[in-house]
Amino acid sequence: MSTSLIDADSVLAIDIGSITTRVALFDVVDGRYRFLASGNAPTTINAPFNDISEGLRSALDKLQTVTGRGLIGPDERLIIPSAPDGTGVDLVAATISAGEPLKVIVMGLLEDVSVESARNLAGTTYTRVVDTFSLTDRRKTEERLDTILRLRPDLILVAGGTDGGASQSVLKQLEATGLAAYLMPESQRPDILFMGNQDLRDEVKATFEKLAPIHLAGNVRPSLEHEQLEAAQSQLARITRQVRSRQIPGVKELDVWAGGGLLPTQAGFGRIVRFLSKVYGATKGVLGIDVGASATGIAAAFEGELSSRVFPNLGLGAPAREFLETGPIDAITRWLHVDVHPDDVRQYLHNKSLYPASIPVSPEDLAIEQALARQSMRIALQKTMSSFPEKTLRYGAEVTPWFEPILAMGSVMTGAPNLAQAAMMLLDGLQPTGVTTLVLDKNHIAPALGAIAAVNPLLVVQVLESNTFLTLGTVISPVGDARPGTPILRIRLAYEGGGETTVDIKQGSLEVLQLPLGKAAQLHLQPLHRTDVGMGGPGRGGKLRIVGGMLGIIVDGRGRPLQLPSDPARRQEMLNKWRWMLSC
Amino acid sequence: MLASVVHILPLTKIRRERVLPVPGKVQVRRGQKVSANDVVAEAKVHPEHLLLNIARGLGLSEDEADKYLQCKAGMQVAQGDVLAGPIGFTKRVVRTPKNGRVIVAGGGQVLLEMDTPPLEVKAGMPGIVSSLIEERGAVIEAVGALIQGVWGNGAIDFGLMNNQLQSPDDEITPDHLDVSQRGSIILGGYCGNGEVLKAAAGLPLRGLILSSMDAALLPLTGRMRLPVMVIDGFGRRSLNSAAYQLLTTNDRREVALNAQRWDPERGNRPEIVIPLPVTVEPDLPPDTDTYSTGQQVRVVSAPYAGILGKIVSVLPGMTTLPSGVNAPAAEIQLENGEKAALPLANLEILE
Numbered sequence: 001m002s003t004s005l006i007d008a009d010s011v012l013a014i015d016i017g018s019i020t021t022r023v024a025l026f027d028v029v030d031g032r033y034r035f036l037a038s039g040n041a042p043t044t045i046n047a048p049f050n051d052i053s054e055g056l057r058s059a060l061d062k063l064q065t066v067t068g069r070g071l072i073g074p075d076e077r078l079i080i081p082s083a084p085d086g087t088g089v090d091l092v093a094a095t096i097s098a099g100e101p102l103k104v105i106v107m108g109l110l111e112d113v114s115v116e117s118a119r120n121l122a123g124t125t126y127t128r129v130v131d132t133f134s135l136t137d138r139r140k141t142e143e144r145l146d147t148i149l150r151l152r153p154d155l156i157l158v159a160g161g162t163d164g165g166a167s168q169s170v171l172k173q174l175e176a177t178g179l180a181a182y183l184m185p186e187s188q189r190p191d192i193l194f195m196g197n198q199d200l201r202d203e204v205k206a207t208f209e210k211l212a213p214i215h216l217a218g219n220v221r222p223s224l225e226h227e228q229l230e231a232a233q234s235q236l237a238r239i240t241r242q243v244r245s246r247q248i249p250g251v252k253e254l255d256v257w258a259g260g261g262l263l264p265t266q267a268g269f270g271r272i273v274r275f276l277s278k279v280y281g282a283t284k285g286v287l288g289i290d291v292g293a294s295a296t297g298i299a300a301a302f303e304g305e306l307s308s309r310v311f312p313n314l315g316l317g318a319p320a321r322e323f324l325e326t327g328p329i330d331a332i333t334r335w336l337h338v339d340v341h342p343d344d345v346r347q348y349l350h351n352k353s354l355y356p357a358s359i360p361v362s363p364e365d366l367a368i369e370q371a372l373a374r375q376s377m378r379i380a381l382q383k384t385m386s387s388f389p390e391k392t393l394r395y396g397a398e399v400t401p402w403f404e405p406i407l408a409m410g411s412v413m414t415g416a417p418n419l420a421q422a423a424m425m426l427l428d429g430l431q432p433t434g435v436t437t438l439v440l441d442k443n444h445i446a447p448a449l450g451a452i453a454a455v456n457p458l459l460v461v462q463v464l465e466s467n468t469f470l471t472l473g474t475v476i477s478p479v480g481d482a483r484p485g486t487p488i489l490r491i492r493l494a495y496e497g498g499g500e501t502t503v504d505i506k507q508g509s510l511e512v513l514q515l516p517l518g519k520a521a522q523l524h525l526q527p528l529h530r531t532d533v534g535m536g537g538p539g540r541g542g543k544l545r546i547v548g549g550m551l552g553i554i555v556d557g558r559g560r561p562l563q564l565p566s567d568p569a570r571r572q573e574m575l576n577k578w579r580w581m582l583s584c
Numbered sequence: 585m586l587a588s589v590v591h592i593l594p595l596t597k598i599r600r601e602r603v604l605p606v607p608g609k610v611q612v613r614r615g616q617k618v619s620a621n622d623v624v625a626e627a628k629v630h631p632e633h634l635l636l637n638i639a640r641g642l643g644l645s646e647d648e649a650d651k652y653l654q655c656k657a658g659m660q661v662a663q664g665d666v667l668a669g670p671i672g673f674t675k676r677v678v679r680t681p682k683n684g685r686v687i688v689a690g691g692g693q694v695l696l697e698m699d700t701p702p703l704e705v706k707a708g709m710p711g712i713v714s715s716l717i718e719e720r721g722a723v724i725e726a727v728g729a730l731i732q733g734v735w736g737n738g739a740i741d742f743g744l745m746n747n748q749l750q751s752p753d754d755e756i757t758p759d760h761l762d763v764s765q766r767g768s769i770i771l772g773g774y775c776g777n778g779e780v781l782k783a784a785a786g787l788p789l790r791g792l793i794l795s796s797m798d799a800a801l802l803p804l805t806g807r808m809r810l811p812v813m814v815i816d817g818f819g820r821r822s823l824n825s826a827a828y829q830l831l832t833t834n835d836r837r838e839v840a841l842n843a844q845r846w847d848p849e850r851g852n853r854p855e856i857v858i859p860l861p862v863t864v865e866p867d868l869p870p871d872t873d874t875y876s877t878g879q880q881v882r883v884v885s886a887p888y889a890g891i892l893g894k895i896v897s898v899l900p901g902m903t904t905l906p907s908g909v910n911a912p913a914a915e916i917q918l919e920n921g922e923k924a925a926l927p928l929a930n931l932e933i934l935e
Contacts, residue, residue, distance in 0.1 A: 041585075041586075042585065042586055044586070045849070046848040046849050046851070047848065047849060047850055047851025047852075047871070048851055048871040048872050049872075050849070054586075055586075058586070100849075140635070141635050142632075142633040142634055142635040142695070145633050145635075146630070146631065146632055146633055149630070149631060150629075150630045152605075152606075179633075179635075179688075179695065182688075183687065185606065185607055188606065321799075343798075343800075343819075344819065346799050346800065346818075347798070347799050347817075347818045347819030348819075348886075349799075350799040350802070350817075350818040351817045351818050351819070351884075351885060351889075354734050354735065354817065354818075354846065354884075355884045355885060355929075355930070357929045358884055358885045358927075358929055358930045359905070359909055359911045359927040359929050359930060360885075360905075360907045360909060361885065361886065361887060361905050361906055361907055361909075361926065361927065361930065362886055362887050362906055362907055363906065363907050363908070364886075365885070365886055365907065366907035366908065366909060415909060415910070415911075416908075416909070417904075417907065417908025417909055417910075418908070
């Protein structure tokens with residue numbers, strides 16, 4: 001008889017997305033935590049409900065139906081803790097990405113020092129920086145005052161001054177903020193997060209505590225060379241929770257259910273990515289990508305050090321039209337394997353913004369959405385790479401560092417007609433290098449697991465071990481500068497059940513090697529022409545044990561960065577060939 | 585599944601909250617009859633301020649300068665009024681350069697709020713003020729035809745509607761506009777030519793109702809002062825048959841065109857109200873519903889965008905669409921005779 005080392009706590013995970021509200025139930029089965037079931041319903045943040053509770057209730061109803069377990073009591077409240085009759089749950093973990101991004105004004109001294117750090121902090125969650133005040137800003141105090149009154153930010157991030165450094169110039173920056181807070185109706189005053197010169201904490205607190213909600217955090221730029229976001233990041237998550245609770249009916253109650261631990265979805269996602277990087281403990285990083293309706297989020301962790309960014313302009317729902325501001329339309333249309341006129345793509349993006357929940361019915365519309373997903377991943381990764389630690393291992397500055405694994409979520413991938421299409425989006429969008437594993441979070445539970453990690457890390461470990469995430473397959477992407485058609489990699493695959501296969505991979509090719517789901521094999525890699533597979537340098541190979549995923553082993557020899565033919569017809573032909581190779 | 589609802593109704597009661605984004609002054613009273621352009625409430629949303637350094641102006645320390653202040657918080661001042669001084673042999677003073685109100689006076693400084701035009705919230709449709717919302721605005725009620733759209737440029741007006749459509753898929757061109765239409769609201773079709781918008785502003789028209797528009801014209805439309813409303817979406821789309829029928833049969837009637845932006849959070853959509861006299865007041869239309877057999881729906885995205893249909897049945901479970909995506913769907917009998925399984929997320933119930 002097995003003895004459980006864990007308390008039999010059932011856990012309800014809730015994620016309020018901008019389009020969909022998802023709930024998932026975890027409980028102990030045979031002495032180990034398991035993901036049991038999930039339910040979802042449209043989010044009801046907008047009119048006529050204007051309250052997330054309605055959608056949450058519908059999602060819980062579905063979960064009750066699926067599991068046969070009562071979760072809502074006769075008093076219409078969640079049963080918590082669980083009752084002896086098996087109804088209810090013991091613990092709730094909740095995350096939220098729904099709601100307009102917080103409007104943020106960033107304040108600092110030097111553009112490329114404190115202002116940049118404050119901007120980096122803002123980028124870690126669902127915010128839009130609507131203005132920036134710095135020493136180089138020539139606006140007078142009254143102009144800054146009018147700007148704050150006009151923009152009505154939810155939050156002002158104040159950085160500047162190294163510890164023991166500049167003080168008067170920081171206080172001068174705050175003048176307009178003080179006046180604005182004084183002039184605004186109390187209910188509309190922005191929260192202020194001071195994270196500059198720590199010598200000024202008391203003075204700033206005394207000045208603002210009667211004017212506006214003031215929060216203090218450690219200096220995000222304690223020295224000119226060093227950025228330190230972690231302390232401010234947890235404060236920012238707390239402020240976001242408070243602002244959301246004020247702005248969105250139902251959030252306050254949800255936070256109470258979660259024991260005051262409601263997290264922004266990206267914060268939960270970041271936590272699980274960091275957790276995985278600690279679990280894997282390898283020299284490679286762990287990459288997480290969430291292509292959502294309201295934003296694209298990216299989290300990369302290297303030996304526990306997290307780089308996390310949210311891009312509210314790269315959401316596939318309401319923000320879809322904003323893709324047009326990120327670059328030329330060709331950046332999107334280059335990924336289309338079917339004929340769609342660029343003008344039609346423009347109109348599609350605007351219509352998608354009007355109806356963010358609409359679903360692509362035709363293959364052409366699906367191709368546009370998947371092209372957007374690729375482009376959102378490209379932009380998000382490129383903009384985040386600069387924040388990766390210097391020690392990050394990679395082939396070159398222009399290519400994606402070595403990661404293992406890559407965890408992906410977002411309806412565009414989990415709802416794709418087949419898993420190969422999800423894999424193809426990841427290969428094109430992230431362009432992984434070396435040997436990695438593509439993992440798909442089909443049930444969108446990663447953020448909730450991140451939220452649970454703080455209160456029940458054992459659950460997270462056991463749920464991860466239970467194959468809740470779907471392994472798409474192992475990806476091998478050699479990097480080098482060989483000419484197309486040149487052999488770049490010799491692969492010998494020795495199956496643990498017996499038998500082996502040897503193949504030579506040529507530059508420019510995309511191939512799939514069969515390895516049935518769950519079957520193990522020894523993978524021997526021998527790079528040719530000094531290509532690099534992340535095993536110690538160009539030309540260096542090695543062996544490793546791999547287990548088959550849903551799609552086997554994908555060998556992506558198309559080169560990094562991936563160069564698409566400039567001729568549209570030739571490009572489409574290539575894209576279709578690659579799709580065929582992967583059975584998309 | 586909760587459904588999204590759009591109103592295209594020949595006769596209904598309409599109730600709209602018209603409120604300021606910040607506290608301000610309500611300009612109407614309960615029971616008052618208002619027209620679309622009447623101001624319901626106003627507030628200073630974007631005030632301009634001026635911070636005057638009195639101490640420097642008088643050549644004194646901050647504490648010393650405060651002794652010579654001749655104004656205090658809340659005081660209205662006119663251009664040239666003395667704020668502080670006189671001092672010294674030359675009787676030095678600090679005057680206000682503009683009309684405004686003193687917000688703060690002290691610490692060697694005076695903060696003035698300049699007189700700027702207030703933000704006005706208009707009634708948006710002719711009707712009766714049914715209730716007031718303290719410091720924010722009012723609730724307006726009206727009876728008439730209601731046609732909601734998907735995009736508006738934020739402007740509001742009221743005028744005689746002039747139909748330029750021969751069929752729902754017509755395109756409006758500059759030739760459709762001439763001086764005889766000055767001051768009217770034009771019902772056009774698809775607009776793909778910026779010259780139409782320039783001509784509309786030049787006449788000027790009082791408004792432009794479009795079935796659809798090239799999204800490339802958005803920047804131009806956004807700058808226009810006359811209201812422009814799009815009913816069915818971006819790209820070339822025919823006017824949906826319900827709106828076509830309703831609008832063309834009300835040609836030469838006065839209509840209120842409230843081309844407000846679609847705000848899903850507040851439930852505000854751009855809309856046309858055609859006031860109609862009634863003896864028995866109709867009910868308010870429902871704002872929520874669930875999908876069920878027999879409902880009339882509008883398809884919101886390709887390949888049947890803008891086409892109306894009836895739900896034959898809500899399909900159980902998930903349905904595989906031509907794109908390969910699985911989604912909850914309904915079988916729709918479309919008005920063009922076709923039958924299609926379409927995702928519920930792409931349907932709006934016509935109420």
